[in-house]
Amino acid sequence: MGYLSKSSTSMSLPSASQTRASAFVLLVFCLALLCPPRAVFADTAQAGLLLQQGRVDEAAASLNATLAVQPADSRSRQLLCRIYYAQDLANAAIHQCELAVSADPEDSSNQMWLARAYGLEASRANPFTALRLAKKVRAGFERAVQLDPSNVHAMSDLGEYYVAAPAIVGGGLDKAQLLAARMQPDFPAQAHRLLALIAEKRNDNAAAEAEFKAAVAAGHTPEAYIDLGHFYQRRQQKDEMLGALHAAIASDRRKDAALVDAASILTASRTAPELAEDLLRTYLASSAKSDAAPAFKVHLQLGNLLAQNGDAAGARHEYQSALALAPNYAPARRATQGS
Numbered sequence: 001m002g003y004l005s006k007s008s009t010s011m012s013l014p015s016a017s018q019t020r021a022s023a024f025v026l027l028v029f030c031l032a033l034l035c036p037p038r039a040v041f042a043d044t045a046q047a048g049l050l051l052q053q054g055r056v057d058e059a060a061a062s063l064n065a066t067l068a069v070q071p072a073d074s075r076s077r078q079l080l081c082r083i084y085y086a087q088d089l090a091n092a093a094i095h096q097c098e099l100a101v102s103a104d105p106e107d108s109s110n111q112m113w114l115a116r117a118y119g120l121e122a123s124r125a126n127p128f129t130a131l132r133l134a135k136k137v138r139a140g141f142e143r144a145v146q147l148d149p150s151n152v153h154a155m156s157d158l159g160e161y162y163v164a165a166p167a168i169v170g171g172g173l174d175k176a177q178l179l180a181a182r183m184q185p186d187f188p189a190q191a192h193r194l195l196a197l198i199a200e201k202r203n204d205n206a207a208a209e210a211e212f213k214a215a216v217a218a219g220h221t222p223e224a225y226i227d228l229g230h231f232y233q234r235r236q237q238k239d240e241m242l243g244a245l246h247a248a249i250a251s252d253r254r255k256d257a258a259l260v261d262a263a264s265i266l267t268a269s270r271t272a273p274e275l276a277e278d279l280l281r282t283y284l285a286s287s288a289k290s291d292a293a294p295a296f297k298v299h300l301q302l303g304n305l306l307a308q309n310g311d312a313a314g315a316r317h318e319y320q321s322a323l324a325l326a327p328n329y330a331p332a333r334r335a336t337q338g339s
Contacts (some may be wrong), residue, residue: 083291152186303335
């Protein structure tokens with residue numbers, strides 16, 4: 001090797017520091033391929049916040065930018081599904097949730113939201129299509145529960161399906177009863193709620209009332225009081241309904257979607273419109289908004305309530321506020337054009 005000068009050797013062979021640098025670059029490159037960049041996580045988190053605030057177009061734009069870089073990002077696909085679901089766009093929601101499930105089929109939440117999207121489409125389909133979709137709804141909820149037995153939202157949705165659906169598509173009160181027994185140790189309030197729905201389906205209103213009250217006693221949550229109030233509303237027991245709703249309002253320190261549920265029950269029963277209006281305004285001003293009660297839908301609901309009470313200018317303002325958040329939401333567009 002004597003024919004190589006010192007200078008030519010240093011040019012031909014990398015130094016130890018250069019070798020370490022090259023290895024580091026290679027490692028970073030490999031990690032970039034295997035792991036989504038931190039910016040993707042940040043964009044997804046930001047999109048989630050926008051969705052919770054009801055700013056669906058902004059959230060969708062953020063997610064589509066993320067998906068342009070990471071098209072198989074399951075979390076982004078699920079959030080996009082939820083954005084379409086919030087706007088009652090069933091086909092678009094189904095498409096995105098199917099992609100989310102394809103990217104991560106073992107995620108319980110993906111399966112749950114896909115089942116909900118199928119349910120939204122089934123609710124307005126013709127009977128033949130609805131039956132076909134109903135089977136997908138059941139399969140999705142059952143898979144979500146199988147993947148994560150602690151997913152109480154999926155269990156509650158599955159229980160409601162068993163109660164409401166006919167046996168031909170996998171419904172049945174016996175299945176709901178077994179599910180309630182599974183829920184009882186870890187989720188007693190939700191178990192009692194399901195037992196109440198079973199009893200009401202059997203026209204045993206005394207047992208249903210007792211179970212709804214047991215759900216309240218299990219946690220004294222706003223949701224449990226809302227369920228009890230809704231039961232009384234269906235039974236046209238106005239005084240008892242108001243008592244349950246006032247308890248729900250008092251217990252809802254976060255000022256979340258339970259307020260919207262209470263306002264909806266009051267409006268449906270043509271009771272206390274001033275209270276219903278106050279509840280909707282309180283929710284819209286709170287920091288606990290979510291896609292459980294999308295803000296643009298609440299603005300529309302408030303606008304309709306104001307219109308019923310003769311406040312045309314106030315109604316128009318709320319309709320415009322709904323469109324500002326969700327420019328493509330058809331009911332808000334129709335309301336604006338008609339106001």
